[in-house]
Amino acid sequence: MSSLNKTALANPGYFNFANSQKRSPRVPGRLWRQGILEPLDHVLAADGKRLRADLVEITFRAAGGLGSVPLEVIDFVELMHAGSLVIDDIEDRSTERRGQPTLHTLVGTPLAINTGNWMYFSALEKLLDLPVRQKHLLGTYSETLATIRRAHEGQALDLAADVTEMNRDEIYPTIRAISKLKTGGIVALASKLGAALADADERSQKAFHAFGMQLGTSLQMQNDIAELKDATKLNGRSDDLRNHRITWPWAWLSQRVTEKEFNEVRRLLQGCSSDEFHLVARELLASVSQVFSQYVSGEIDSAIANIRGSVKSHSEELIELTERLKQYHV
Template sequence: METKLEVTEILKRYSADIDKEINRALETVDPETLLQASEHLVKAGGKKLRPSLAVLSAEAVGGQVKSALKTGAAVELIHTFSLIHDDIMDQDEKRRGKPSVHVIWGEPMAILAGDTLFSKAFASVMQSEDDGVTPELILPALHTVVDSCVKICEGQAMDMGFTERMDVSEEEYLIMIYKKTAALIAAATKAGAILGGGSPEQVEALAEYGRLIGLAFQIQDDYLDVASSEEDLGKPVGSDIVEGKMTLLVVHALSQASEEDKKRLHTILKEEGDENVSEAVAILEKYGSIEYAWKVARENVNQAKELLIDTLDDSSSRDALLLIADFVLERSN
């Protein structure tokens, strides 16, 4: 609980400046309807974890906060773009406690809003020169951000393909969540380190730190779906099972289970409704899959922290990055 409060304070520290950069990036969007649709999820809140990681990474290598603010805003714009398009694909009607963009403005306008955020993100990175960042640093930072966008699309396509399969390997699953979730977090930490003037070793360490906590973040989501409470999650326990998702827990159980249990779990994942969620959870427990997922997430967080300790000087920003790594596992939703 203490870690969560500390991390909340860390994220608040940069939130106003990041919001200012996001507003600046979107202020010229026209017509008004497109602006409203583009701003909707940004104004609905969110932890601003990714942009804060960009700024903290710049500080942790000895750079200035302002050098990474516009790229931090860009990362948040890309994250929001991906959420709008995900909601369209999944037909989800709510996001951050509010109606999804496509529910209010319709799918065509929601697609345009996502495309607008996507485009404005790159413009925001390039405008870092206004804050005294040299083009020699902006170009590799921009390349890092662009590459993460391609990976997000690849990861989403892999995830969609997994719903038709029951033979997904753990290696395939980890590649998918790296691309879909961890790549943007790694881009935030890597780009921040680049813009802060970090050494090649520091840049690589922060990129790997981002990748590892990004993987842990998604695996923890998988874990919480069956190990948390509906009150903490804000949605029914076992919703991933109801939706037939390939999570690390399911992938592990299918690789370990008897033929009978494998077939039963397969059947439950394919059927509609939540009547047999508890039976599926019992199968996951039988093969130690819930505990296994938590262990993998913990190993990733420990590796991420070791990297920072080995390559960065002691500082308040490094301490903040270490706290965020712990927060990934200690959160309940």
């Protein structure tokens, strides 16, 4: 259970919708519970890995910050990320997230969409309460809005792209862009926020943003591989294959084999029935199983190399985090 879950659900007034309750005292409390608190409880009760929250704390210290990061900052990061997952699950028609049913399968798509969007806006409200110096607050707020917008642009590309229809040379640049706009952008925001809390200058904040962007891209690589591995099981999760999503395994394959060999693997997906996805997954995984760790490590090592000049202290924490990320979910 996240720290946000423990804080918020023990005190519903933590969120500003409590003001709406007070202005509408005759509305039955069960409607607020059914419409907001119970869906929120389900989303936040899932066990996450706190990578983004940990990144804020570590970059805060690495950028010269003293003391600890306020809980409200961690809540902001977790709330925005969790809201994005609710929407992603709907658009991917996913049925499971972190070992439990996805929200829309329990409460229906309309309420799940509303919950995900409510989490976005609640996070933005919380952002105004963060202990960021006034000179950094406007920039942080603007960066957050831009991150959310870009994440939706990345999702638009993700939904529009069909790996069975794209030219082979289009796949790598497209998945790189999607990764930067979505996962990379949110992780980059968390990294930059840590630096802003430490009152780092603009140059350092940009460096930590770029650092987070590369880490986020590496996370997307690993998520794609993890789902592909799961899809090799007879009843494994196969959302990416079912939706014909372009993913990093397809991108790596496109760069390592001839056009003919690439199309041979891709043809397996065309016309594939739901009980055959595991066969496609096994073929695709076998084609990239020897190289994906190199790509992930390369992305992370490059991130560390590029940030060294901006790290003021606690560099060992950054190294430990990146080593942990190399083993993430694979």
